[in-house]
Amino acid sequence: MKRSVAILAPTLFVALLLAAWEIACRALNVPPYFLPTPSAIVLALVENAPLLFVSAWRTLSTSLMAFAITGVLAGLAALGAASARLAEASFRPIAIALQVTPIIAIAPLFTVWAGIDHPQVAVVALACVAAFFPMYSGALAGLSAVDPELERLFDLYGASGWQRLTRLKLPSAVPQALEGFKVGLGLALVGAVIGEMLAGSGDQQGLAFRILEASHRMQMPQSFAAVVALAVMAGVLHAAFQALERRLIRWWRGR
């Protein structure tokens, strides 16, 4: 009963908003190149489904590739930072600079470095930069979140550095690292979209490219359809990682 209400209420609310939007557009004769009706957007979604799928896969695979690369780099950097205070202090300004600098501000540089022939490199690199900080700081926080009494236990039994790393630090880091990686995955997608908007061309036509292309042609229904596709994809990606995270945490904690 409660559960069905929890699903029904937001569904009805969104339906109401869409209906108001549709009616308002028709009643006020809003031109479709300014604001298309929801029904026109749905139509554009259906008509462009094959193209949108291909574009969505482009953006998704770019994001996932950047996520994987950044996962390795941020993990290694966090390991270095966790093992030596000097390394942590050395990385900190760079990590913070990467975080506070708006990604869009450095995007043009990346497109120049990658060159006109390799837009893919610029897009992936931008997604990597966008995802780096939360993944690094999540992994570092996890590696530093070792129970001090467990650490004392390892001291007591004369554990080696390797045993300490593999049997204490890495397993301790799992929950917080996952949290950071979840944020990083979302930001990798943001980075990929920004990258596509600036460097997207040729074989680099993701959803962001579709949005821009349609807007430039004043095809607002198509543009909206691409936005909807992007939002749905991001939502599914987030939900999928959330589910994975929950399973991993349950495995980690045993319940």
Added chain:
Amino acid sequence: MADAAAAALAGVEVDYPGRGRALGPIDFSLAAGEIVALIGPSGCGKSTALRLLAGLEAPTRGQVRRAAGRGETAVVFQSPTLAPWLTATANVSLPLELAGVAGGEARARAAEALRRVGLAGAERARPAQLSGGMAMRASLARALVTSPKVLLLDEPFAALDEITRRQLADDVLALWAVERPAIVFVTHNVEEAVYMAGRVVVMTAGPGRIAGELAVEAPSPRPPGFRTTEGFRHTAERLSEMLRQGMEARA
């Protein structure tokens, strides 16, 4: 003392930077196979004394003699301190595996240690699935799995309810009777100290010094109804008095 000392502190002092003297000077000797309770007010440095005996901390001055071999000294901390991602068996076999004992043998010995503390059947349980008392038992099993010569208990029952506490106290005494490790038991509970220990050492308020000590004349493990005997009450009263004097001495 007929037995050789299993561990000893000689003229030991501990200073913490910014906090000054935390402990000492104290002299303390632990005979093989005896159970000593270390009792004193909060902040008197009794946990520090325990960490010195465990080799987890070095004294600022003085000398520490201890069983330094791998697994010769075991500690049970205030909280169970189990790794949440490991099963009970894997937690208990950890000290063996860190010492390079092969996996199969380590697990077999861990299962045996779990059985001894009454956790047979919980081998595959995770710490999150254990009650507070069971987690403490697992922690005890982990300490016993290396057959230590010296077992250090740092207020191990402080977070447990009275019934579980008493049961665990009896269990510790029963386990002690098998291999007879020397036990140092830190507590701020006078009755627990009298119940558990053959000798109770009273410490003054911080920086902790030894205010005095008292032998508890009774067989161990304790006979049923020991807590209601005249001797038990009398010893507890005298200890309370020593504790009070130890705290006033500083004021």
